[in-house]
Amino acid sequence: MRLRDAGLSFGERTLWKNLDLDINAGEFLAVLGPNGSGKTSFLKVLLGLQPLSGGTVTINGRNVHRGSRDIGYIPQQKSFSPGTPLRGRDLVGLGVDGDHWGLRLRRAPVRRRVDRLLEQVGALAYADEPVGRLSGGELQRLRAAQALATNPDLLLCDEPLLSLDLHHQQAISSLIERRCHDDGSAVVFVTHEINPVIEYVDRVLYLAGGQFRTGTPSEVLRSDVLSEMYGSRVEVLRSHGRIVVLGIPDATTHHHGESEGDLGPA
Ligand SMILES: Nc1ncnc2c1ncn2[C@@H]1O[C@H](COP(=O)(O)OP(=O)(O)OP(=O)(O)O)[C@@H](O)[C@H]1O
Numbered sequence: 001m002r003l004r005d006a007g008l009s010f011g012e013r014t015l016w017k018n019l020d021l022d023i024n025a026g027e028f029l030a031v032l033g034p035n036g037s038g039k040t041s042f043l044k045v046l047l048g049l050q051p052l053s054g055g056t057v058t059i060n061g062r063n064v065h066r067g068s069r070d071i072g073y074i075p076q077q078k079s080f081s082p083g084t085p086l087r088g089r090d091l092v093g094l095g096v097d098g099d100h101w102g103l104r105l106r107r108a109p110v111r112r113r114v115d116r117l118l119e120q121v122g123a124l125a126y127a128d129e130p131v132g133r134l135s136g137g138e139l140q141r142l143r144a145a146q147a148l149a150t151n152p153d154l155l156l157c158d159e160p161l162l163s164l165d166l167h168h169q170q171a172i173s174s175l176i177e178r179r180c181h182d183d184g185s186a187v188v189f190v191t192h193e194i195n196p197v198i199e200y201v202d203r204v205l206y207l208a209g210g211q212f213r214t215g216t217p218s219e220v221l222r223s224d225v226l227s228e229m230y231g232s233r234v235e236v237l238r239s240h241g242r243i244v245v246l247g248i249p250d251a252t253t254h255h256h257g258e259s260e261g262d263l264g265p266a
Contacts, residue, residue, distance in 0.1 A: 001046065001154055001186060006055035008041055014210045015041055017054070021205065021214060025153065026184045028177065028200050030191060030217075033207035034248060039190040040076060042207070043156050046188065047073060059154060072152030072185070074143050074160045082132035088142050089127040092117055095149030117145040120175055122168060136163040144172045148179060155179060157189045161196055173197050194221070195242050221245070 007017035015038030023029050031039045044050035045057055048064040057064050059071070072095070080086070092114045118124045121141040126134060131142070144160055157176060161169045177200040180187040189197060194204075194217070204220040206213045208229045213220045220226075221243055226234040235246040 001059045001188075002057070004056045006045070006057055007053045008038060008045065008050070009053045016207060016210065016212045019055070019212055023154070023186045023188065023203075025186055026181055028180045028187045028189065028197075028202045029205060030189050030194055030197065030201045030203070031205045031207065032191065032194060037207040037209075039207060040158055042205070043073075043158055043188065043190060046154070046156055047071065069150070070153045072147040072150050072155045074140075074147045074155075074157040076158040077136055077140055077143075077162055079136065079139065080132045080134075082130075084130060084132040086131050087128050088123055088131060088134065088138075089114055089118060091131055091142050092123075092127075092145045092149055095146035113149065114145075117149055118142075120148075120171070121145045122171060137165065137168065140164055141168060141172065144175065148175060151183065152185055155185045155187045157187065159190055159192070161191065161193070169196050173200065176200075198241065198243065217243070 001023040003019050003021045006019040006021075008015045009017070031042055033039055041050055045052055046059070046064060048066045048068065059068065093110065115124070115127075118127045121144055123138065123141045123145060126138055131139065134142070140160065140163055144157075147155060147157070155176065160172060160176070164172060173196055176187060176189070177197070179185045180200070189201075191197065194201065198217065201217050203214060204217050206220050206226070206229065208226075209231065211229050213225055213229060221236050223234060223236045226236060226245065230249055232249055233247055237244045237246065
């Protein structure tokens with residue numbers, strides 16, 4: 001995947017500009033930044049749902065377009081209405097073959113593949129429940145299984161660990177990591193909290209205040225780099241392999257300040 005001189009603005013507001021970025025097969029890119037910095041918009045650009053204001057974006061040398069089979073997508077959490085006539089396993093089956101799921105799901109190899117994925121994300125127990133009755137975390141695990149059901153060149157994940165307990169955070173993030181580093185999918189992983197995936201991340205794209213920085217986690221997640229982006233003193237601390245960012249300005253504070261000392265995203 002390749003962006004050249006890419007920019008995105010809404011009216012007067014520039015989310016980023018002059019972005020040159022290549023994401024290669026088998027590379028895990030974390031997209032970080034405060035609320036409203038443009039992380040989801042970045043994914044929408046890659047999905048062909050949001051045109052750039054300038055520059056180009058290509059996947060496998062071709063312009064991006066909606067509905068590409070080269071791309072798997074775990075969307076930010078949404079719920080289904082209670083009456084939705086779809087079971088958990090149907091949702092995963094849509095990932096195996098979105099066009100013909102009703103037919104294909106009856107075939108044994110597809111059923112086995114769906115069952116294996118359901119087991120990997122810990123969803124077998126509720127696979128036959130209507131999706132409208134499931135909790136946010138249960139649904140999120142099904143969405144991960146659905147995106148992993150294809151073998152996408154590019155896997156886009158929008159906060160895939162949100163509302164998962166620690167056990168399932170680890171299960172889902174390590175499935176995504178294996179798909180990346182073992183099977184060679186490029187992964188773009190939007191998150192407010194880098195610590196659950198810090199050991200998997202090859203590169204970071206940090207968006208804030210209409211600017212961006214790219215590099216390895218240790219090149220980008222530094223006090224001097226983030227202070228420059230935010231225009232005020234930001235402190236990046238490392239402790240026992242975890243990263244804690246202190247001093248993110250109020251206007252861009254995150255909803256993830258679970259504990260004292262965990263005041264901002266990494
Ligand atoms: N189609 C649009 N028209 C106008 N403004 C938009 C449009 N889409 C997004 N925006 C604005 O662009 C900004 C970036 O939105 P985006 O959803 O990409 O942020 P984000 O970094 O994913 O935020 P969060 O962390 O809250 O999910 C927001 O201020 C949003 O209101």
